[in-house]
Amino acid sequence: MEDSAFSAGPSEGDRAKRDGPTQTRTRFGIAEQPGLIYNHMVVDSDQADRVFRALADATRRDIVRRAMRGEHSVSALAGQYPMSFAAVQKHVAVLERAHLVIKQRRGREQLVHGNIDAIRDAQHLLDEFEEVWRSRIDRFGEVLAEVNEGATT
Amino acid sequence: MTVTSVRKDPRALTMTITAEFDSPIGPVWQMWENPRLLEKWWGPPTYPATVVDHDLTPGGRVTYFMTGPEGDQPRGWWRVIAVEAPHRLEFEDGFADEAGNPDLEMPTMTTRVTLTEQIDGGTRMAIEATFPSVEAMERLAAMGMEEGIRLAVGQIDDLLRAAA
Numbered sequence: 662m663e664d665s666a667f668s669a670g671p672s673e674g675d676r677a678k679r680d681g682p683t684q685t686r687t688r689f690g691i692a693e694q695p696g697l698i699y700n701h702m703v704v705d706s707d708q709a710d711r712v713f714r715a716l717a718d719a720t721r722r723d724i725v726r727r728a729m730r731g732e733h734s735v736s737a738l739a740g741q742y743p744m745s746f747a748a749v750q751k752h753v754a755v756l757e758r759a760h761l762v763i764k765q766r767r768g769r770e771q772l773v774h775g776n777i778d779a780i781r782d783a784q785h786l787l788d789e790f791e792e793v794w795r796s797r798i799d800r801f802g803e804v805l806a807e808v809n810e811g812a813t814t
Numbered sequence: 815m816t817v818t819s820v821r822k823d824p825r826a827l828t829m830t831i832t833a834e835f836d837s838p839i840g841p842v843w844q845m846w847e848n849p850r851l852l853e854k855w856w857g858p859p860t861y862p863a864t865v866v867d868h869d870l871t872p873g874g875r876v877t878y879f880m881t882g883p884e885g886d887q888p889r890g891w892w893r894v895i896a897v898e899a900p901h902r903l904e905f906e907d908g909f910a911d912e913a914g915n916p917d918l919e920m921p922t923m924t925t926r927v928t929l930t931e932q933i934d935g936g937t938r939m940a941i942e943a944t945f946p947s948v949e950a951m952e953r954l955a956a957m958g959m960e961e962g963i964r965l966a967v968g969q970i971d972d973l974l975r976a977a978a
Contacts, residue, residue, distance in 0.1 A: 787822040787824060787827075787829045788822070790829050790943060791820055791822065791829055791831065794829070794831045794941055794943070795817055795820075795831070796858060797855055797856065798816060798817055798831065798833045798939075798941075799816075800854065800855035801833075801845055801855045801939075802816045802833070802835060803855075804845065804851060804854045804855050805835055805837050805841060805842060805845055806837075808841050808844065808845075808851065809837050809841055812841070
């Protein structure tokens with residue numbers, strides 16, 4: 662099962678390392694440009710290579726998906742795949758170098774969570790949500806106009 | 815632009831957006847009440863929605879899925895809290911698992927819709943969306959991030975195929 666996500670947020674140091682606001686595509690379809698996040702994460706071509714390589718592996722893609730949903734220990738992740746703890750640890754290290762996940766040590770555990778960057782800020786999140794509703798209302802208005810036209814003709 | 819105002823209160827974790835439509839209230843309510851109309855606007859063009867269940871009564875459920883460009887189908891649900899046709903609708907909005915059951919691990923948000931007849935015959939619609947916590951907002955955004963990565967992964971797969 663998922664751990665409770667972000668119960669212990671990243672350290673200030675980790676936050677400082679993060680770069681500017683990242684526009685994300687959401688299930689609501691906020692940002693219409695696919696791959697925008699990816700573009701934002703890509704600060705240079707070396708970094709692009711790292712992201713490409715990190716996401717080219719099915720296990721690593723699965724780890725990223727899990728880590729985006731909540732915090733997991735490396736040992737819990739290792740239990741999910743038919744491979745050794747060391748192999749999973751290597752996968753996590755590749756994702757960490759690509760800045761796709763953040764790994765922190767707590768006691769004896771290594772905890773991994775998705776790097777959701779600057780979207781921590783409540784105002785920024787509300788801004789994104791505003792975009793969701795603006796685009797919904799645009800479509801709402803268009804469909805409504807069609808409905809009303811249909812009723813009068 | 816039909817949107818007339820937006821208010822955001824980061825402390826209350828609430829966003830209120832108001833729009834005005836040159837339409838009587840009846841058809842505006844229909845946009846929520848008729849599932850075939852609801853699905854025309856709920857999801858973005860890249861993630862069109864399909865409404866499965868649609869029971870707009872207190873305690874009733876609305877369930878839907880959206881179909882993404884990669885064939886992925888994120889699912890969602892509403893639990894209707896209050897409904898007073900054609901003026902008021904309040905519901906909790908959450909994620910569902912692949913079987914369509916509410917994903918209790920994921921946070922929910924509350925949406926309150928208020929429709930008001932205007933003197934000029936038009937209709938004002940106010941949407942008030944409230945998040946339970948900053949963490950919930952982060953997780954909702956992280957879900958979006960996950961989708962973004964899925965999209966990016968799809969593009970990378972295409973590139974790799976093209977290069978092969």
